Amino acid sequence: MALVNYTRPNVDLHSKRFSDILDEFFNESLNYRNDSFMPSVDISETENQFDVSVSLPGMNKEDINVDLDNGHLTISGERKLENEENGKNFHRVESSYGSFSRSFQLPDSIDEESITAKYENGILNITIAKSEEKVKKKIEIS
Template structure:
């Protein structure tokens, strides 16, 4: 079973009108876009483990939280905007800032006790080892 991505914040406008409303409400005038940030995540699988790499440039390690609840791994935190008082007039800010939360459903064959996380150079690396004791496939004989 593969690792399944779960993102409750995904948004697809139903109509062009709702797209225009979202653009002017959220993006253009610094609304929700300025307060929400969704980091990119690379997911890889080997024979022995899953590896998740979160791209979190500009986020302090202390501002990141990793939780496992039942069969769901959640990484949340905040990327803070440092508005320094030094006569800078921003004409454009293309970086995303604010809080984020990304969740992933975990398959049954992982060992939750041995999950390891490290953070270096803006990359949060989470390694989730597979548990050899749990079978992922089984063939059932029909009687």
């Protein structure tokens, strides 16, 4: 799996290093757009598989694409703002909407034919089995 920059949420300013504060400021200001939506992704690994969990609340599974191309797993789609006029005057909209795309480089040790995706209760769960042939073996030293 590829390394992804991690930002610790809700961390007190006094416990941050100055360089962390600058990185956070410039990265967030460059990446911020009003119409951007970036779903949270959790990736875990067991002895036999990788599990990818993507938080996509309020979306239909028809609006989500999962593709595997040359070792890259790409999850994309669009979360749309419903503009129904039912006499509502919005005072605040904090939910994020828009197109998104997240890509991850998968290791060579996966079985590409075993990938499954299930969407339930706003969570997309992707399971990727490891190929038994390609899993690293521990070599005993004599």
